[in-house]
Amino acid sequence: MAEYLIKNGFIFDPVLGIKGDVADVAIKDGKIVETTALSSPKVIDATGKTVMAGGVDVHAHVAGPKVNIGRNFRPEDKLFNCTPGHGIERMQGGFSVPTTIRTGYNYAHMGYTTVMEAAMPPLYARHTHEEMRDTPILDQGAYPVFGNNWFVLEYLKNHEIENTAAYIAWLLRATKGYAVKVVNPGGTEAWGWGLNCDNVHDPVPYFDITPAQIIKGLIEANEYLGLPHSMHMHANNLGNPGNYTTTLDSFKLSEGIKPNSKFGRDQVMHHTHVQFHSYGGDSWANVESRAKDIMGYVNSHDNITIDMGQVTLDETTTMTADGPFEHHLTELNHLKWANADVELETGSGVVPYLYSPNIKVCGIQWCIGLELALLAKDPMRIFLTTDHPNAGPFIRYPRIMKWLMSQEARDQQFDAFKYKDKVIEATNLAGMDRELNLYEIAQMTRAGPAKSLGLSHMYGGLAPGLDGDVAVYDFNPNEPYAPDDIEKAFSNAKHLFKSGVQVISDHEIANNGNKRTLWVNAKANENPQVMRDIKEKFLRYYTVTLNNYEGSGHYLRNPHVIEVDATQ
Amino acid sequence: METVTLTIKNQPGLFLEADSITPDAFAGKKAEEIVDLPVYVGREQFRLGDYFEVSGNAGATPAETKIVVNGDLSRVKYIGMKMTAGEIVANSNADMYVGAWMQGGKITVNGNVDAFAGTGMKGGEIAIKGNAGNYLGAAYRGDWRGMAGGKITVTGNAGSDLGTFMNGGEIVVDGDVDVHVATHAEGGRIIIKGNAKRRLGGQMVEGEIYVFGSIDVMMPGFAYREDVDVDVDGIKGRFALYEGDLGERHRKRKGQTIYAKLYQRIEA
Numbered sequence: 053m054a055e056y057l058i059k060n061g062f063i064f065d066p067v068l069g070i071k072g073d074v075a076d077v078a079i080k081d082g083k084i085v086e087t088t089a090l091s092s093p094k095v096i097d098a099t100g101k102t103v104m105a106g107g108v109d110v111h112a113h114v115a116g117p118k119v120n121i122g123r124n125f126r127p128e129d130k131l132f133n134c135t136p137g138h139g140i141e142r143m144q145g146g147f148s149v150p151t152t153i154r155t156g157y158n159y160a161h162m163g164y165t166t167v168m169e170a171a172m173p174p175l176y177a178r179h180t181h182e183e184m185r186d187t188p189i190l191d192q193g194a195y196p197v198f199g200n201n202w203f204v205l206e207y208l209k210n211h212e213i214e215n216t217a218a219y220i221a222w223l224l225r226a227t228k229g230y231a232v233k234v235v236n237p238g239g240t241e242a243w244g245w246g247l248n249c250d251n252v253h254d255p256v257p258y259f260d261i262t263p264a265q266i267i268k269g270l271i272e273a274n275e276y277l278g279l280p281h282s283m284h285m286h287a288n289n290l291g292n293p294g295n296y297t298t299t300l301d302s303f304k305l306s307e308g309i310k311p312n313s314k315f316g317r318d319q320v321m322h323h324t325h326v327q328f329h330s331y332g333g334d335s336w337a338n339v340e341s342r343a344k345d346i347m348g349y350v351n352s353h354d355n356i357t358i359d360m361g362q363v364t365l366d367e368t369t370t371m372t373a374d375g376p377f378e379h380h381l382t383e384l385n386h387l388k389w390a391n392a393d394v395e396l397e398t399g400s401g402v403v404p405y406l407y408s409p410n411i412k413v414c415g416i417q418w419c420i421g422l423e424l425a426l427l428a429k430d431p432m433r434i435f436l437t438t439d440h441p442n443a444g445p446f447i448r449y450p451r452i453m454k455w456l457m458s459q460e461a462r463d464q465q466f467d468a469f470k471y472k473d474k475v476i477e478a479t480n481l482a483g484m485d486r487e488l489n490l491y492e493i494a495q496m497t498r499a500g501p502a503k504s505l506g507l508s509h510m511y512g513g514l515a516p517g518l519d520g521d522v523a524v525y526d527f528n529p530n531e532p533y534a535p536d537d538i539e540k541a542f543s544n545a546k547h548l549f550k551s552g553v554q555v556i557s558d559h560e561i562a563n564n565g566n567k568r569t570l571w572v573n574a575k576a577n578e579n580p581q582v583m584r585d586i587k588e589k590f591l592r593y594y595t596v597t598l599n600n601y602e603g604s605g606h607y608l609r610n611p612h613v614i615e616v617d618a619t620q
Numbered sequence: 621m622e623t624v625t626l627t628i629k630n631q632p633g634l635f636l637e638a639d640s641i642t643p644d645a646f647a648g649k650k651a652e653e654i655v656d657l658p659v660y661v662g663r664e665q666f667r668l669g670d671y672f673e674v675s676g677n678a679g680a681t682p683a684e685t686k687i688v689v690n691g692d693l694s695r696v697k698y699i700g701m702k703m704t705a706g707e708i709v710a711n712s713n714a715d716m717y718v719g720a721w722m723q724g725g726k727i728t729v730n731g732n733v734d735a736f737a738g739t740g741m742k743g744g745e746i747a748i749k750g751n752a753g754n755y756l757g758a759a760y761r762g763d764w765r766g767m768a769g770g771k772i773t774v775t776g777n778a779g780s781d782l783g784t785f786m787n788g789g790e791i792v793v794d795g796d797v798d799v800h801v802a803t804h805a806e807g808g809r810i811i812i813k814g815n816a817k818r819r820l821g822g823q824m825v826e827g828e829i830y831v832f833g834s835i836d837v838m839m840p841g842f843a844y845r846e847d848v849d850v851d852v853d854g855i856k857g858r859f860a861l862y863e864g865d866l867g868e869r870h871r872k873r874k875g876q877t878i879y880a881k882l883y884q885r886i887e888a
């Protein structure tokens with residue numbers, strides 16, 4: 053493989069603790085190496101440019117059946133933005149629900165090299181893997197959803213942690229999944245009865261279990277197995293005024309549980325898109341930011357990581373396994389709605405949404421996301437996301453960096469709000485003068501998410517031995533710049549290396565890369581009861597047999613297995 | 621007003637996508653520059669001059685530019701798309717998307733147009749001197765933003781799905797219309813001087829439909845209210861007023877529920 057020497061860039065790397073010093077980065081055989089290990093490298097001149105590790109996204113909806121429902125029922129999302137293939141680039145289309153090809157290329161243009169699909173319905177794991185297989189460049193994994201799964205509800209009703217863990221291990225293997233995802237625990241199952249679970253003590257109909265039992269049980273099972281990532285959570289009561297108390301109640305369920313993982317993470321719960329879970333008030337008329345309460349808790353509890361779910365003020369497509377929430381949304385905005393039930397496992401809904409700067413609530417949501425990041429004491433525990441595409445498309449990450457790094461940019465956005473004064477009154481952001489630096493951005497977009505995922509042995513930094521994932525941006529942090537220069541530079545990496553292959557050269561896609569699919573093979577003790585339960589449920593309830601359920605072989609491109617030994 | 625005359629000289633093997641035939645794209649250009657504007661056939665890009673003889677220069681602005689298009693345009697799409705001002709006269713039948721997303725100015729088609737004329741139209745005027753195809757003044761596939769302003773007149777008949785997701789503006793059809801009128805509409809006015817078939821106003825929230833002739837089957841979601849005297853498009857008559865779609869949500873204004881209105885003429 054080719055050797056590269058990226059010379060004289062301004063390095064921002066939380067792993068090595070480098071804060072903008074000029075240094076060289078060496079790549080050989082797909083990995084970062086000491087510069088002395090190179091013999092005849094191709095030299096990339098990064099003088100006056102910013103160099104970081106490849107970006108890592110812990111939470112985006114980029115592959116699978118609900119993403120594809122979004123694509124299918126929103127042909128207007130592709131209107132006037134399709135581009136024909138040229139050079140090695142293939143045909144692309146779509147804005148908020150882009151084609152797989154555009155997904156890979158657009159992440160690469162931002163300097164991202166690893167993206168996790170945040171909600172995989174186990175029954176449709178094959179579809180999810182097929183889409184990831186067709187997404188170029190990026191290393192990817194997918195989180196199967198567990199929070200409304202009948203096996204889990206039945207085991208955890210009696211607090212059977214060992215059985216839950218055995219089932220998780222089996223399902224991760226069957227679906228080639230990466231982590232334990234929970235979406236509106238119990239609520240999506242309740243939606244099958246036309247109900248919901250509004251708080252952590254609201255019982256699930258028929259199963260007679262509470263969301264609190266599901267959340268705590270899945271954290272314990274996750275730690276029983278010692279998985280690379282923690283339990284990954286979308287709490288109950290998303291998107292409703294006054295929901296911050298539910299969020300705090302959910303956080304508290306992690307108290308007293310210590311991480312048991314050989315993969316270097318410190319958290320036992322990752323809570324996603326916290327912006328949607330930080331609302332005060334009791335109606336849309338008096339909804340207000342509770343980011344201070346939320347971050348007060350997060351800052352003082354280091355066994356939690358979170359991501360933002362920043363609203364970008366775009367027209368987008370919401371999609372979630374939180375079926376009842378999507379119904380609530382279509383009742384609010386009267387736009388089209390898709391709803392799906394996934395047998396014994398989960399459900400989902402899809403609704404287009406316009407986050408308009410002319411609507412007060414959208415302005416408040418925009419503030420809350422930024423407040424979370426600006427109130428964070430440790431940028432290694434809060435990650436930049438938009439819950440793509442729910443709060444906005446991922447291509448806006450560089451715009452969010454601009455807002456985080458520049459009060460001037462935030463003021464410009466405030467001035468563009470129709471109800472500026474009311475937005476300011478309901479939030480704290482206008483009084484915040486913190487401006488994040490590029491080191492903190494690298495923590496939020498590289499080192500932090502890699503560590504939370506249990507992948508800091510591969511991603512997130514520029515230390516020798518890590519994967520050769522390196523981005524070079526046209527940005528000189530030592531010269532004066534306008535806020536928009538940040539967005540421009542980080543939207544369009546000058547060079548990008550993925551596993552040592554130069555996939556972007558001079559802003560152009562130069563190589564479709566060798567994407568890998570990450571999954572976790574957790575070996576648990578033999579558990580005849582769980583295996584019998586699985587056989588029985590497939591016989592009695594599933595519409596498919598086990599043979600048509602498991603995903604393997606050609607479904608995964610370049611599988612990369614993370615082995616976990618949980619046998620005792 | 622300066623006039624540019626286009627005369628088609630080669631028929632495309634497939635269809636010609638010519639969204640550059642607008643006063644906006646032509647404005648400020650001489651004939652020898654206009655021939656270089658891009659057009660597409662399938663995935664291949666061509667020059668406008670590969671398919672049209674071009675004579676005359678455009679005005680300095682779109683408003684000062686008139687385009688006359690001659691020859692058989694039945695395989696030419698997107699004439700006048702997104703235009704904001706000026707005028708186009710097409711002396712032929714035209715294919716789909718005439719005046720789609722138009723914002724201003726005027727298009728006259730001396731012939732028939734295929735589907736999706738005036739899609740998402742916001743302003744201006746389209747006069748179709750022949751028949752219109754399906755989805756006249758409708759929304760793009762999947763979109764909920766149909767015709768929002770401006771006026772479309774059709775001398776002949778119109779096809780199905782007229783004014784789907786219409787939010788404003790006016791469509792006048794002198795002849796008959798096919799099924800599905802103003803489906804999902806939230807505003808605007810549709811005047812049908814001939815006969816209508818079935819499914820008028822399905823899921824319609826707000827807006828008006830006038831039918832001078834017969835309606836084969838009335839939607840069950842529309843309820844008869846009263847007979848009223850109406851003066852519409854310069855024609856006076858007595859109409860039966862129906863309100864609907866009762867199966868949909870409806871806004872309230874000053875305590876009154878706002879329904880979509882369907883008027884059917886009972887006597888001239």
Ligand SMILES: [Zn+2]
Pocket residue numbers: 111112113170286324325372439442
């Ligand atoms: Zn999500």
